[in-house]
Amino acid sequence: MPGFQVVTMSFPEQQEGPSRRQLIQWPLAVAAGAALGGEAAAQSAGPPRLALLIGNRVYPTPFDLPPTHKNVHDLRDVLQRRGFEVTDVLDADVAQTRQALEAFSRKVQAAPPDAVVFFYFTGHGLQVDAENLLVASGVNPSAQSEVLVRGSTVLSGDVVRHLPKRPTGLTMAVVDACRTSIRAALAAGDGLNQVEAPPGCLIVFSTGAGKPAIAPAVETLNTFYTASLVKLMRTADDDLSFSDLFRLVKLDVQQTMQNHPLEAIRRLAQSPFIAENTQVTVPLSPRKADDGAPASRFKSADEEADWHRLQETIWPPDIVRQADAYLEHYPRSKLVASAQVVRQGAADAATILQRNDIRLYRRSFEAGSDLGAAYRADLVKAAHGDKDAAARIGRQWRTDATSGPEVSRYEGWMQFAAELGNGIASYELALHYRRTDQPQPAARWEARARELGYTPPPTLDHYRK
Numbered sequence: 398m399p400g401f402q403v404v405t406m407s408f409p410e411q412q413e414g415p416s417r418r419q420l421i422q423w424p425l426a427v428a429a430g431a432a433l434g435g436e437a438a439a440q441s442a443g444p445p446r447l448a449l450l451i452g453n454r455v456y457p458t459p460f461d462l463p464p465t466h467k468n469v470h471d472l473r474d475v476l477q478r479r480g481f482e483v484t485d486v487l488d489a490d491v492a493q494t495r496q497a498l499e500a501f502s503r504k505v506q507a508a509p510p511d512a513v514v515f516f517y518f519t520g521h522g523l524q525v526d527a528e529n530l531l532v533a534s535g536v537n538p539s540a541q542s543e544v545l546v547r548g549s550t551v552l553s554g555d556v557v558r559h560l561p562k563r564p565t566g567l568t569m570a571v572v573d574a575c576r577t578s579i580r581a582a583l584a585a586g587d588g589l590n591q592v593e594a595p596p597g598c599l600i601v602f603s604t605g606a607g608k609p610a611i612a613p614a615v616e617t618l619n620t621f622y623t624a625s626l627v628k629l630m631r632t633a634d635d636d637l638s639f640s641d642l643f644r645l646v647k648l649d650v651q652q653t654m655q656n657h658p659l660e661a662i663r664r665l666a667q668s669p670f671i672a673e674n675t676q677v678t679v680p681l682s683p684r685k686a687d688d689g690a691p692a693s694r695f696k697s698a699d700e701e702a703d704w705h706r707l708q709e710t711i712w713p714p715d716i717v718r719q720a721d722a723y724l725e726h727y728p729r730s731k732l733v734a735s736a737q738v739v740r741q742g743a744a745d746a747a748t749i750l751q752r753n754d755i756r757l758y759r760r761s762f763e764a765g766s767d768l769g770a771a772y773r774a775d776l777v778k779a780a781h782g783d784k785d786a787a788a789r790i791g792r793q794w795r796t797d798a799t800s801g802p803e804v805s806r807y808e809g810w811m812q813f814a815a816e817l818g819n820g821i822a823s824y825e826l827a828l829h830y831r832r833t834d835q836p837q838p839a840a841r842w843e844a845r846a847r848e849l850g851y852t853p854p855p856t857l858d859h860y861r862k
Contacts, residue, residue, distance in 0.1 A: 443683035444511040444566065446481040448473075449501040453520030453534040454616075455488045460521065460538055463616040468519045468573065468623040475630040480683045481515060491533040491548050498550065502559050513679055514568040516556055519623065522574025524590045527854040529553065531572065552600075553592065563597040564676045569639060573603040573622045574610070591820045591851040593785055594674040601643050603650075604667035606820060606850025611654075611665050622669060625649040634731055635682035636694055641738045642681060643671055648741075672785055673778075700727050707739065711762045711773075711780045713750060716743035742782025749816045757809035779810075784817035791822065795829075815842060820851025 452469035454462045466487060473483045486497045505514050521532040525542045529552040532538050536548035550556065552572065560568055574589060591606045603622035604610035612620035619627065625646045633642060647669040654666035695701040703726065707719045720740035724733065749755055762780060764773040772793065778786035791810030796803045808826065815823035824846035830839035846853075 443480075444513060445508050446476075446479070446513040446515070446683065447501070447505055447508060448476050448481040448483045448515035448517070449497065450476075450483060450485040450517045451489060451494060451497065451520070451531075452485070452487050452518075453489065453532070455534045456521060456532075457535070457537045462520060462612065463614055464612050464618055464620050464623075465519050467616060468619050469517075471619060471627045472517060472623060472630075475627050476515065479630060479681055481513075488534040490535055491550065494531075494533050494550050495555070498555060498559065505560055509566075510563060511566040511677075512563065513566060514560060514563065516560070516568075516570045517573070518556075518571070519573040519620065522552075522572055522589055524588070524852065527590050527852040529572075529589045529592065531556075531574070552589075557592075557595065557598060557600065562595060566597060567639060567675060567677065567679045568598045569601070570598070571601045571626070573620055588850065589670075591670070591849065592672050593788070593819075593821055594672040596674050597676050598673075599639065599643065599675055600672040602670040605670040607852075608667070608850065609665055610667045611662060621654055621667060622646070622650055625653060630681065633681055634734065635680060636731055637681045637734055638678045639681065640673060640675055640678070641735045643669075644738045644742070645734060647671065673783060674785060674789075694731050696727075696730070700730060703727070704730075704732060704736075707736065708777070711764065711776050712759055713743040713747035713762075713780050713782075716740070716780060717747055739781050743780060745782045745817065746780060746813075749813060752816075755809065755812050755816060756805065757813045761806060761809060779813070782817060784814050784819035784822070787811075787814035787817055788819050788822035788825075792825075812842075815845050815849075818849060820846045820849030823849060824851055824853055 450469045450473055452465040454465035456462065469485050469487060473485050476483050484497070484501060486493065489497060501516075505512065508514075518531045520534070521536075521538040523530055523532065523538060523545070525545055530545055530549035531552060532545065532549045536545065538545070540548070552570065557568075557570055562568075572589070588604070588607045588609060589602055592600055594600045603620065610620070610622065612618075618624070629642060629646055629649060633645070637645075650667050650669055654662055657663055657666075693701075695704065703719075703723050707716065707723055710716050710719055717740055720736050720743065723730075723736050724740070727733070730736070750757060762776060764776050772790065775783075775786040775789050779790055787810055791807050791814055794803050794807035794810060796807065808829070811822045811826040811829075815826060823842045827839045827841075827843035827846060830836075830842065
């Protein structure tokens with residue numbers, strides 16, 4: 398099929414909440430309203446914002462990726478307007494890529510702990526021995542494993558772990574990685590591997606583990622994922638958080654591809670992957686130095702009270718009802734987009750909790766004072782459908798015992814995390830059942846991990862430590 402090339406990474410669709418269609422048709426209309434003008438962002442009064450964009454188009458025939466340079470150019474423009482100092486690198490070999498990463502890492506190391514850091518890669522990406530590789534320019538993505546390892550950087554070791562942890566700031570790593578034909582994409586099963594984010598970090602793939610992503614085969618168009626990212630970064634309200642932005646981008650990518658006129662593209666509709674462990678809420682735009690006192694996000698005291706009530710609720714069915722009421726009462730609120738994201742995540746969580754085979758109950762969402770603020774924060778995130786927060790809660794209940802309330806709660810939370818889409822949690826749960834001589838549930842959750850595209854690291858003998 399001429400006119401298209403294909404990109405890597407989407408995990409299987411999660412179960413849809415009752416208003417999935419309504420939400421998927423909505424995002425841009427309400428996210429818009431504070432569209433950026435043509436001027437670069439004025440100097441901000443907030444912490445520094447640093448970005449490194451790497452775009453590789455030039456690969457051996459037939460693996461060239463025409464949209465890559467436009468991806469980098471358009472994203473650079475919108476990041477600058479959002480207050481970022483941007484460095485971009487095009488068509489870099491592995492040595493040049495490492496030099497750019499080292500220089501960027503030194504700049505980030507010198508920045509204050511509340512800095513906002515943005516890393517972006519667009520090009521070919523794949524996994525070897527469970528490690529996610531970002532393939533340098535000039536390297537054949539179909540080469541033998543040892544060639545790919547030498548000619549690539551590793552997402553976890555060379556990028557994420559190389560940047561300092563920022564519990565009071567935010568580090569984002571966005572990977573829009575590629576294949577080269579729709580036919581190959583339809584048969585693809587070796588996309589990037591699932592990851593979990595370290596504290597203060599948010600990691601995004603243009604599509605999920607082991608799945609393909611597609612891109613136009615012309616240099617005048619963006620890839621599907623970057624097109625949505627740029628569009629929403631350009632039009633979204635300044636107060637929208639980066640966390641909510643990436644969830645809106647995910648919905649917009651799904652909407653765009655599911656409604657595409659080409660049936661093959663509809664079949665390959667991407668479901669972008671998000672791994673999040675953020676500690677603070679960072680808005681899309683910083684406050685400018687000459688803004689004076691920040692304007693209120695709320696038009697009335699009632700709206701503010703209802704919003705805070707929605708944020709504090711931690712039982713998913715209740716969250717759905719409160720979000721519906723908020724959206725009905727305050728349809729022109731600055732926080733409509735955020736309320737829609739909360740509602741959809743809670744609806745997904747509520748659907749899973751209705752199942753008899755998921756042993757997690759309302760009392761599990763009660764946050765006692767003895768559990769601490771970090772536990773409660775993860776509890777709120779899990780109630781909003783955050784698969785990684787649910788897994789972190791589950792691991793806190795893990796014990797060497799084979800029965801009792803701690804083990805039961807560990808199993809329930811890990812089941813919940815797995816059904817929300819965490820393949821790593823699913824595999825850990827399979828190992829737990831294997832150790833406790835329960836072969837049937839072990840097989841079930843190992844199969845779920847494979848369905849979600851998770852490949853265990855062979856060097857750990859299939860154990861995560």
